Amino acid sequence: MATTPSWLDDAFKSAMEDFKKSLKNPSLYDFSKINSPDDVMREAAKIENEQRKTKTLRGLRRIEPLINGLKEYAAVIEVFVQAQPEIMSLIWGPLKFILQASSAVITAFDKVVKVIADLGTTLPSFKIYAQLFESNHYIRRALCLFYADILDFYAVLLNFLVNRRLNVFIESLWPNIRSSIANIQENMEHHKAIMTANVTLEEIIRAEKARKSTLEEYAHSQAFRESQTFSVIRNELNPHNYDTELADILRRSSVTSGDWLDHETNYKKWRDPTDHDVRCLWLHGIPGSGKTFLAGNLIQGMQHFNQRVLFVFLSHDDQSAGDTIKVLHSLIFQLLEYDVTFRPTLLKASESNYRKLKSDCSFVLDLLCTILNNTGASYLILDGLDELNEVSWKHLLSNALQIIEKCQETKLLISSREEREISLRLESKSIPLRVNSKNHQDIHSFVHLECEDIIDEKKRSRADEEICTRIREAIDMIAENSEGKHQGTLSDIESQMKNLPDGLDQAYGRLLDRIKIELPQGLRNVVRTILQWIACAQRPLREEEILQLLALEPGKPDFTKGPKEYRDIFQVCGPVIETRGDHVRFVHFSAKE
Template sequence: MPLPPAINLDARRTIEKAFKDLERTVSVNDRIDLQDTTLDDVRKAAHLVEDELAARQSLRNMRRLEPLFTGLEYYSKTIEVLCNGTPYMPWIWAPIKLVLKISSDYVEAFEKIIKVYGQIAEPLARFQKLNRAFYSDKDVQQTLATFYSDILEFHKEAYQFVRRGSWRLLFRTSWGRFQRRFDGIIQDLKAHEKLVDKMALATNIAESKGWRKEMRQKMETWRQEQVDRMAKEETEEVTRQYLAITSYLKVDESVNAKIFDAIATEAVESVGTSSWILNQSEMQGWLKRLPSSTFILLHGRPGSGKSVLATQIVQFLRTSQQSLTMSHFCTYAYEESMDYDKLLKSFLLQLIRSDKDLIDYVYDILLRKSKIPSSKVVEALILDSVRASSLDPSRTRYIHIVIDGLDECDQATQSRATKLMKRMVSAAFSSGSTICKVLLSSRSSPAITKAAKQSQIVCLSNENKNLEKAIEAYALHRLSLLERELSQLQVTPGDISDLSCRIAKRAEGMFLWARLVLDYLANNMFLKREEILSAPEVLPRALQQLYEKILTQITSHFDERSLERIKLILEWIAFAKRPLRKAEFRSALAFSSGNPDTSELAPQYLFDRCSPLIEERSDSTFAFIHVSLSGKQ
């Protein structure tokens, strides 16, 4: 009995890798349909598609695929030894059945796919003339395995193309990119076809072993260079398109990043005080990759820490990398952050940023077709992008959206933005492949509540226990930084713990009030232990009264000129169109005297005198510590 042919284990591993890569891409339901599919099944499916097209008066000649089926039949015989005992063999033809069925609903796409599939036939025809002894050779097996890898890569590209969300919408703009990828695979198949020919001529020559190995290595190097070159060109083209879109929309993406970073910095300074929100029951349902809990309103009073909680949620989602996470933070400090058109454009860019096909689609609509980016146009692009956002046919795509401070916008913007979010949730659901989840963090607002009917509400006033624990931890951290000074007043660690607890209870969920009390303790001079310990009860409970007390304390020894200067600083922060950087602010204060010949900037210590009502952000701009100070609530 003759021994079975030896198997090249590297070749088997190449086939296994290609198979698993395609298997991961294909959805579970499609995987079940494809397994055990025979070549005859694919032939029958092609004829069935032909009959269906004829019934729709869109007859297409499916006989063009017969050379492909014949080539695959001959090729399958060459890799029998490599595929024995595995599920690998049917996957060289099974995906064709599915791709033809899906694409037949769109005749223009179907025609192009038929043509590229037909091109595979030519390199496969060579296998009709090879004898069994040839493809039992281990060196030849490695080249045969590369054919398998290329064919499955071809199927993967075709499958992903027709299985992604709204693929018909993206067909015209994306086909060129897919055509280049298909061409690259076919080029590789043809190169390996020539290598097989050369091996066939030299297979009986003992000295050819070294030559074949060298040729195969050169081929692999060339192949990788082709892949790298194509990837580089594609990346450069997409980057150019994205920058052109950003320029056309006139969006400064750094604004949203600055706002987020400023709030995130505040969260770092109070580390551990906002993590409780991730374990809150309604919020856990919203964070999970489940189709439930798609729309949540996070309500809280001014100063309750909503923005810090929102950044904590965004950072958690981004770290987990389980979904596309989008965010927008509205604040009076940056007027454009409250503009509806700017909000729209920000979300559009966040949606398409990591998706080459969506970038190409938006570039085509806005720049190739020169459409004016009106609210209506951008809204439509956002909804199209949501429907088409699913990249992986085997997994549901999740989009998490966080908007903070929407109540700082006018009521029309509140209503329009909320309604758009609802439409995005519906658009994702209708795609069948994407789930969109929205979190709006704001004060209770009739405009938002009305537009977000039947949404879940997480009210911070119902989370007093969590907030009290968080504020107590924050107060304990802040007071521990003053331990050296406090010990000189005979304030013990037990006193600090008790003081933290009393600050947290009296704050009643108001992080801002606790912060102001702690700033008061950090910035004032005390002679007696009781002055420290009585602060929570002595200081006004209402924010407005506390602001007045702090301002009175700051200005109590100011002369008239100093009062005018602090007033000027506060007015610049309140009414400037955008936050001023330190150098700009110092220049503005210097020239406020009305003397155009001023050569010196105002001193930096002026800003320190306004603490704790204002703060310098990480980007060197100044802002009030909270929107409630601006009078723009």
């Protein structure tokens, strides 16, 4: 038996390592016990018998050219390379797994058998070159090129067949698979030419590098084309990305909300992907109880643990964004950011049914469910359902519930106020968790952060430690009454402690009473105008636009005081309004109500 140069042995080992690294889920396979073509033929015979029973016989003789070609190849490397069992097992093992996996789906099996037959005609007759291998050590290196080509072919098919719902995705994924295999066949043709030429070792090494470069360039160009088409579709559909809203919520959240959830049995079941008893949670509570901050912190925590979470923050200021089809578009694109493998499914849907993809809610829902059913455990969070108008939230909720009915590994969390209509639709389909009966610690933490700000201010005014202690004791009462920031003297704080508002109506009422009492008539009119415009505008207004509106007087043909007024609208309106992004909004949509 010929002696194997160390560089040749290293080349085969390198090809094996590259193959194993290229597999999406290598733990699924054990090729070590499959060392001969007999193992493959027994599997083929078994598949034929099963197909004969179900009357789906597919003509497995088409794979014989590849089997015969691999037999010749195996015989050659046994002589000239002193092949180890692991090298031989990768010639036959993957092929058996490919036949086994593809036989479960007839359409996939037909396509796989056809490309196997094609590859069989591409392989050279290795026994013809046996004398050449014997006389030229360097030409033996070409054997490793074919070994790498064969493993490239196996890797493409194994990674394709690992999809759990192959019958659903085959038509959208197969064109790329077939194109990748064609690229591998081109490499094989080039490597056949190398064997018949009087090449040096350096030229063969260059061919190895060219093979890798060709595959990498093809993968890069294919990914680039898909990315370009994906971007075009995204620009046309313009799905809303809620990352900005999430970042804003987390920025404005003074404390990490929701630690109490970790002690809730039903929440722990919902969070556990292996538990299927609790699949829909409903977080509800009074306005201002921190539901949105809770949802934001929950999403951040799930992202930290690499859980697939899709989320939507709904707002009364942007009713159009709550349209069901826009929400579904957002969820699809969020999902495809997690796993680009299924982007061809979207591309195919766009090519064949663009109008439905753009406007047919049922079509888009089915597409989302198709992808979800192949991606494993996923979580969907809808915050602020009650902020939509009744028609919109009912339609959106109906579709969200359909998602968890059709997708058994998807779970849903809805956050809203406890409105009767929502309650009626969710009472038999969700587990309710009332936020404002559980969030005492969150409020306590928030109030104490605010307390330290007040104390720092008093210390700058030379308050001694006794006064600071009395302030802390007084502010401790705030947490019990679920209120926030109070400023003034110690007497002011203690006075406010005894007279906290009872509910949001009283809280907003006091703010408006303060405006009526403390502001002169002219400023009261300004405040009334500002609040009316914010409440009634069809879209959120920028501060610049509000200042221009203040310069208008009904009945006048033009600006009466200049193009805009110059004043601090936040100072005159108090804490009823705030800025989010570039827009002026009510501090909470309950203020508008």
